[in-house]
Amino acid sequence: MTKLQDLHDEGGQSPWLDNLRRDWIHEGELARWIERGVRGVTSNPSIFQKAMTGQAVYDDQFRSLLADGASVEDCFWSMAVTDIEDALALFRPVHDASDGVDGYVSIEVAPSLARDTEGTTASALDLHARIDEPNLYVKIPGTAEGLPAIQAVIGAGKSVNVTLLFSLSRYEAVIEAYLAGLEAFDGDLAPVSSVASFFVSRVDAEVxxxxxxxxxxxxxxxxxxxxxxxxxxxxxLFLEKFSGPRWEALAAKGAKVQRPLWASTSTKDPSYPPTLYVDTLIAPDTVNTMPEATLDAFDEQGTVARTADADLGAARQVLADLAGVGVDLDDVTDQLEEEGVASFTKAFDELIASLGEKAADLRGEA
Structure with missing residues (x-):
């Protein structure tokens, strides 16, 4: 029994891997993570940028797609979909054994759509149609423009990973979008699932x-x-919103809670313990998605105990003290959202540019 398995079995929290690489899928590394206790995978444009530009393992598929006349961006989506589908197959047994709670793999809509409600909705539904698997999450940014898209996609009975959440007020709005989407869906609620990815370490970095x-x-x-x-x-806030008559009516129809997913949980400051953002945020019905170094660190030295709501009074006091010394947390979280959207957009643009250069090289081989 690994500590990652204990985290789930005793702590009620699902450890996920915040990385995806084709060589890991093909060479058994991803399967080994599952054996150690990892219960899902998240990806984003930065992850695909590192994977696709740093490995020759994509070249054969890339070359074939180019020969068929696909654009560089279409090639990216085809290669990403292949990786996601292969990862979904590996995690399907976890999904089935957990009655649809875990075993998810996430793919994100193009980050350029972060301020485009209609474009985000259409792209998310298209990805669900293209990858028709029950354990797929399509990631939608939790921007103001993303909220109606979240509600619409959930309302169509499709599962969503809401990403780039930093503030409590926006998180509350995301929960509302999820609940309203469930209420609008005229179908079986049991297969519909969502997580809300609340970013952690970036808050400390800026504050x-x-x-x-x-x-x-x-x-x-x-x-x-x-x-x-x-x-x-x-x-x-999660505990408050997923209780009471409104939620109980949905739960009676088979609805699942929208679990908080702690994202960006590797420490940015080397003076902080590597498991700081894991040890302090353990509680039932949560997910923590971690890069492999943080997973290793927790497996070696983490502590499994319910901590996320152990002292909420102290948490409130911290926020009050921050305001007292002049830190405007709303300004911080607004800035982090803008930077997050810009960072993912930049990574995606750089990825497409790098693939364009590789396409020229591959065409030159012919």
């Missing part, structure tokens, strides 16, 4: 910079505390 700039002892004492407190209060 800590502001605390250092303020420079007072009171401010510096708050370093490394904002992200965990923010996420813990998100879990409190």
């Amino acid at each position: 800590d910079k502001r605390l250092v700039a303020i420079g007072t002892p009171e401010a510096l004492a708050l370093k490394g505390k904002a992200a965990v407190a923010n996420a813990q209060l998100a879990y409190e």
Whole structure:
């Protein structure tokens, strides 16, 4: 029994892998992660950028797609879909054994659609049609423009991973979109699933910079505390919203809760423990998606205990103290959302540009 398995069995939290590479699928590395206790996979444009530009394993498929006249961007989507479908097959037994709770693999709509409601909705539904598997999550950014798309896709009976969440107010709106989508769907609710990806370490990275700039002892004492407190209060919000008559009516029809998924959980500050954003955020009905180094670190030195809601009063005090020293957390989370959208868009654009250069090289081989 690994600690990752204990995290699920005793802590109620599902450890997922925040990475996907074709060589891992083909050479058994992904299967070994599943054996160790990993219960799902997340991907994003940055992950595909690193995988596709750094490996020759994609070249044969890329060459064949180009020969058939596909554009570089169409080639990307075809190669990404192949990886997702192969990963879905590996995780299908986890999905079936968990009655549809785990075993998901996520693919994201093009980041250029983050401010385009109709485009996001159409793209998400198209990806679900193209990859018609029950354990697929299509990632939709939790921007203001993404909220109606989330509701529409859930309302069509399709599963969604809501990504790029930083603020409690936006998270509450995402929960509302999920509930409204379930209420609008005229079908079996049991297969419909969602997670809400609440980003963690990036909050500390930005808040800590502001605390250092303020420079007072009171401010510096708050370093490394904002992200965990923010996420813990998100879990409190989850418990509140998935209870009571409205939720009970949906649950009676087979609906699943929209689990909080802790994302960006590798520590950015090397002075912080590598498992900081895992040990402090364990609770039932949650997911933590981690890069392999963080998974290894938790398996070696993590502690399994219910911590996400162990001291919510202390979490509220941290946010009050941050405001007291002059840190505007709403401004922080607004900035992080903008930076997140820009970062993923940049990674996607760079990926397509790199694939364009590789396409020229491959065509030159002919």
